[in-house]
Amino acid sequence: MNIYDVAKQAGVGIGTVSRVLNGSLKVKPETRSRVQDAINQLDYVPHSGARSLGSGRNHVLGLVVPFFTRPFFIEVLRGVEMTATIHGYDLVLYNIETNEQRDHYLRQLPMRRRVDGLLVVSLFCDESEAIRFRKMNLPVVLVDSYNPLLTSFVVDNISAAQQATEFLISLGHRQIGFVNGVKASSFNFNKSDDRMIGYCQGLASNDIPYNPELVCVTEWTRAGGRKAARQLLLLPQRPTAIFAVSDVQALGIMEEVKAQGLAVPEDICIVGFDNIELAELLNLTTIAQPMCEMGKQGIEQLISEIEKPEPPQMLMMDVELIVRGTTAAHSAPVGARA
Amino acid sequence: MNIYDVAKQAGVGIGTVSRVLNGSLKVKPETRSRVQDAINQLDYVPHSGARSLGSGRNHVLGLVVPFFTRPFFIEVLRGVEMTATIHGYDLVLYNIETNEQRDHYLRQLPMRRRVDGLLVVSLFCDESEAIRFRKMNLPVVLVDSYNPLLTSFVVDNISAAQQATEFLISLGHRQIGFVNGVKASSFNFNKSDDRMIGYCQGLASNDIPYNPELVCVTEWTRAGGRKAARQLLLLPQRPTAIFAVSDVQALGIMEEVKAQGLAVPEDICIVGFDNIELAELLNLTTIAQPMCEMGKQGIEQLISEIEKPEPPQMLMMDVELIVRGTTAAHSAPVGARA
DNA sequence: TATAATATTGGAAGCCCTTCCATTTCCTTT
DNA sequence: AAAGGAAATGGAAGGGCTTCCAATATTATA
Numbered sequence: 092m093n094i095y096d097v098a099k100q101a102g103v104g105i106g107t108v109s110r111v112l113n114g115s116l117k118v119k120p121e122t123r124s125r126v127q128d129a130i131n132q133l134d135y136v137p138h139s140g141a142r143s144l145g146s147g148r149n150h151v152l153g154l155v156v157p158f159f160t161r162p163f164f165i166e167v168l169r170g171v172e173m174t175a176t177i178h179g180y181d182l183v184l185y186n187i188e189t190n191e192q193r194d195h196y197l198r199q200l201p202m203r204r205r206v207d208g209l210l211v212v213s214l215f216c217d218e219s220e221a222i223r224f225r226k227m228n229l230p231v232v233l234v235d236s237y238n239p240l241l242t243s244f245v246v247d248n249i250s251a252a253q254q255a256t257e258f259l260i261s262l263g264h265r266q267i268g269f270v271n272g273v274k275a276s277s278f279n280f281n282k283s284d285d286r287m288i289g290y291c292q293g294l295a296s297n298d299i300p301y302n303p304e305l306v307c308v309t310e311w312t313r314a315g316g317r318k319a320a321r322q323l324l325l326l327p328q329r330p331t332a333i334f335a336v337s338d339v340q341a342l343g344i345m346e347e348v349k350a351q352g353l354a355v356p357e358d359i360c361i362v363g364f365d366n367i368e369l370a371e372l373l374n375l376t377t378i379a380q381p382m383c384e385m386g387k388q389g390i391e392q393l394i395s396e397i398e399k400p401e402p403p404q405m406l407m408m409d410v411e412l413i414v415r416g417t418t419a420a421h422s423a424p425v426g427a428r429a
Numbered sequence: 430m431n432i433y434d435v436a437k438q439a440g441v442g443i444g445t446v447s448r449v450l451n452g453s454l455k456v457k458p459e460t461r462s463r464v465q466d467a468i469n470q471l472d473y474v475p476h477s478g479a480r481s482l483g484s485g486r487n488h489v490l491g492l493v494v495p496f497f498t499r500p501f502f503i504e505v506l507r508g509v510e511m512t513a514t515i516h517g518y519d520l521v522l523y524n525i526e527t528n529e530q531r532d533h534y535l536r537q538l539p540m541r542r543r544v545d546g547l548l549v550v551s552l553f554c555d556e557s558e559a560i561r562f563r564k565m566n567l568p569v570v571l572v573d574s575y576n577p578l579l580t581s582f583v584v585d586n587i588s589a590a591q592q593a594t595e596f597l598i599s600l601g602h603r604q605i606g607f608v609n610g611v612k613a614s615s616f617n618f619n620k621s622d623d624r625m626i627g628y629c630q631g632l633a634s635n636d637i638p639y640n641p642e643l644v645c646v647t648e649w650t651r652a653g654g655r656k657a658a659r660q661l662l663l664l665p666q667r668p669t670a671i672f673a674v675s676d677v678q679a680l681g682i683m684e685e686v687k688a689q690g691l692a693v694p695e696d697i698c699i700v701g702f703d704n705i706e707l708a709e710l711l712n713l714t715t716i717a718q719p720m721c722e723m724g725k726q727g728i729e730q731l732i733s734e735i736e737k738p739e740p741p742q743m744l745m746m747d748v749e750l751i752v753r754g755t756t757a758a759h760s761a762p763v764g765a766r767a
Numbered sequence: 768t769a770t771a772a773t774a775t776t777g778g779a780a781g782c783c784c785t786t787c788c789a790t791t792t793c794c795t796t797t
Numbered sequence: 798a799a800a801g802g803a804a805a806t807g808g809a810a811g812g813g814c815t816t817c818c819a820a821t822a823t824t825a826t827a
Contacts, residue, residue: 093783104807109785119805134565139543140487141783143478144812151521151543160507169498172524181543183489183521186510205477205489205519313710346710369707372651372684431813442777447815457775479813482782 092135101129112137152180152393153206155196157187157213161311161339162367163382167212167234170386178394180207187214190275198223208393210234212386215281216241230396234389235380237281242396242403244389248282251378251410252289252334253296255362258412259332260297263421264360267294268330270319270340272311283308286336286364305330309340316343324351331359331421338363338370338377345373345417356419366413374416381408430473439467450475490518490731491544493534495525495551499649499677500705501720505550505572508724516732518545525552528613536561546731548572550724553619554579568734572727575619580734580741582727586620589716589748590627590672591634593700596750597670598635601759602698605632606668608657608678610649621646624674624702643668647678654681662689669697669759676701676708676715683711683755694757704751712754719746 094112098105103126110118111126118126129135143149152175156164175182183206187193197211197220208230216233221240224231233243259267269290274283287306294301307322309315316335320343323330335341341363348359355361363370366379385408395401432450436443441464448456449464456464467473481487490513494502513520521544525531535549535558546568554571559578562569571581597605607628612621625644632639645660647653654673658681661668673679679701686697693699701708704717723746733739 094785095783098807105784106786106807107805110806113785117805122805136542138482138783140478140481140814141812142785144476144482144814145783145785147785147812149478159510160503165498165503172497172522176524181521183519184510186514199474204474342710372680433813436777443814444777444816445775448776451815455775460775476813478784479782480815482784482812483814483816485782485815 092133094135094137097126097129097133097135100133101126149205149207150180151183151206152390153183153185153209155185155187155209155211155214157193158311159184159186162369163337163339163365163380164212166367166382167386167389170383170388171210171390172386173383174387174390178390180390180394208232208397210386210389210393211236212389213282230393230400232389232393232396234385235282237405238403239405240403242392242401242406244385244392244406244408245281246380246408246410248285249289249292251364252286252336253293254289254410254412255334255364255378256290256293257297258414259334259360259362259418260293260299262332262360262418264330264332265299265421266302266328266330266332267299267305268319268323268333269306270316270323270333270335270344271306271308272315272336272340273308283336290334311337311339313339313343313346316340316345317347318343320344320347324348324353329359332361332418333359334362334364336364338365338367338375341375341377341417342369342373345375355417357422360419360421361417363417370413370415376415376418377413379411379413381410384408430471432473432475435464435467435471435473438471439464487543487545488518489521489544490728491521491523491547493523493525493547493549493552495531496649497522497524500707501675501677501703501718502550504705504720505724505727508721508726509548509728510724511721512725512728516728518728518732546570546735548724548727548731549574550727551620568731568738570727570731570734572723573620575743576741577743578741580730580739580744582723582730582744582746583619584718584746584748586623587627587630589702590624590674591631592627592748592750593672593702593716594628594631595635596752597672597698597700597756598631598637600670600698600756602668602670603637603759604640604666604668604670605637605643606657606661606671607644608654608661608671608673608682609644609646610653610674610678611646621674628672649675649677651677651681651684654678654683655685656681658682658685662686662691670699670756671697672700672702674702676703676705676713679713679715679755680707680711683713693755695760698757698759699755701755708751708753714753714756715751717749717751719748722746 094105094108098108103122107122108126111123154171159168172182185196187196193214211231211233213235215236216238221238231241233241237243237245271287272283291301304326307319309319333344335344341361344361345355348355353359363375363377366377370377432443432446436446441460445460446464449461492509496502497506510520523534525534531552549569549571551573553574554576559576569579571579575581575583609621609625629639642664645657647657671682673682679699682699683693686693691697701713701715704715708715
């Protein structure tokens with residue numbers, strides 16, 4: 092059962108069948124419908140492998156994403172899936188949970204030529220890898236990560252973190268804890284550093300000295316958040332507010348704070364990052380990233396680069412501080428010290 | 430750059446290269462390493478389309494899943510992804526959000542021959558579709574859905590719902606609300622019905638009359654849960670406990686109950702279904718489904734059917750009632766009526 | 768050492784499409 | 798009616814792999 096059978100059944104040549112299959116305009120409507128009928132009658136379906144061999148196009152996009160079950164990635168994934176579908180691309184999922192996996196996929200998989208393009212989310216991509224992509228002629232778009240050789244969608248993590256920090260300062264907080272995420276070498280590389288910088292800048296611009304004791308680095312999980320909170324709450328002069336680099340960690344912090352009998356926001360204010368669905372549910376003040384939109388635009392850019400190569404560019408996306416119930420003015424007078 | 434180049438570089442025939450590529454045992458170790466070297470030197474990567482054309486195998490599995498961003502499906506997806514990767518299969522995601530999409534994918538996509546097998550989650554699959562799969566010789570495994578012509582992994586929704594209901598009764602509850610999910614024609618078909626049956630059986634076996642006012646049908650979302658709760662709480666004789674067919678709905682119910690100034694579990698007890706991650710976080714009593722395990726076993730079965738066809742079977746998976754903080758003994762004496 | 772059996776290898780044929788060019792058909796235009 | 802151009806069509810030539818059988822190399826056996 093192949094294209095020849097269809098051609099015979101419809102009484103046309105295989106070229107015509109192929110043109111119908113590919114929606115070419117250069118087919119007389121009458122012929123087209125004759126072919127269409129034959130296809131339906133025979134329940135014919137083109138062989139995707141043969142197609143890809145013949146044309147060099149798979150109509151498949153690869154998505155390389157770490158820990159795809161985490162809310163942030165799910166949201167990105169949602170935008171990605173929707174957009175890929177709209178454009179008629181299939182989506183294959185490459186989940187990364189270890190550095191070895193990352194290296195493996197970024198080196199080997201893209202070259203399997205199974206995908207026409209690759210969207211890489213939140214993973215650091217080094218120069219040699221980027222060069223390799225270009226050499227292999229594989230379009231790659233980065234989301235929430237940056238490389239000068241590849242089109243990258245980023246948010247301004249520095250200014251976002253600074254904004255969050257300054258917001259807390261404006262509420263009267265001076266002891267502001269900062270919970271960062273581990274870098275796990277290849278994961279979220281720029282992100283961690285940039286948000287740290289933003290935090291420091293926020294302090295500096297308000298003449299608040301940087302206190303390393305107030306900074307924790309921990310896993311990007313709820314458990315990580317709890318751990319960090321436990322540590323911060325042990326400080327002789329404990330923070331009155333904590334800024335975490337992800338909502339998930341912020342939720343862990345919230346749990347721990349409450350578990351220790353402290354009130355949010357009265358005793359401790361909390362600000363997260365991402366604005367995952369749960370943030371709204373649990374009334375968490377946070378920096379909103381346009382996650383779904385990042386996925387959407389990433390895919391659109393990728394498809395456009397597949398169709399017509401472009402020089403790499405950096406595209407900045409906006410964040411927004413969303414004030415909810417986990418922040419409030421610091422109860423002690425501004426400037427008061429213990 | 431193809432297999433011929435590699436063969437020349439290694440000084441062997443293409444057949445040998447192919448055998449090395451496919452891990453055939455019938456290659457002298459020395460030859461194998463020579464070929465391997467050539468592959469590495471040339472940065473050669475086989476063309477997946479050509480491969481699939483030649484062999485008829487894609488090493489790709491399709492996952493057809495509704496609303497994949499919902500926690501239940503994410504958990505299943507996690508098991509699926511992990512297992513597919515372990516077995517060296519790529520995974521392509523077909524997300525279904527409307528009936529048209531469902532019909533489209535179940536009819537057209539599987540036939541694209543892009544996938545070697547299909548795992549269908551929580552979607553009703555009618556006989557004509559099942560027959561079609563078999564005719565096309567496409568292995569299909571169902572998870573959380575049932576069709577006699579296809580291998581199906583299910584939980585005993587009837588007895589699970591009955592168990593939940595009887596648990597509430599054992600706590601002294603008599604007015605037990607039941608929040609079901611809409612059937613949306615093709616979605617979660619059996620599930621809704623079965624859990625309703627279980628609820629009724631639970632009541633019946635304790636001689637509690639069935640009261641249709643206590644039953645709501647609503648979307649499988651938090652908003653749906655809130656809406657249902659709002660309705661149930663308006664009843665002149667309001668329920669003292671509510672059993673929802675999903676945790677997500679149960680969380681919505683919880684929100685609404687609290688928003689109305691009522692306490693959980695003191696005023697209203699709540700039981701959910703699924704045991705999503707959030708259920709633990711929010712201390713929700715629920716029926717735990719082995720979601721991740723369902724995905725894992727589904728894929729393993731699918732792969733085994735790809736390798737060697739089997740007659741369809743129904744595989745039942747166990748559920749477990751997990752008692753947490755949203756349930757407690759009914760405060761009014763058993764049998765008391767307003 | 769000769770022979771049989773086994774392990775390894777080479778490469779032609781085939782898988783099913785797309786593409787492209789040559790050909791045919793259909794309109795216009797003169 | 799003839800000629801020219803445009804639109805539609807047919808099909809040969811790939812494209813890169815797997816498979817299978819024939820051919821060769823190796824080892825065991827007599």
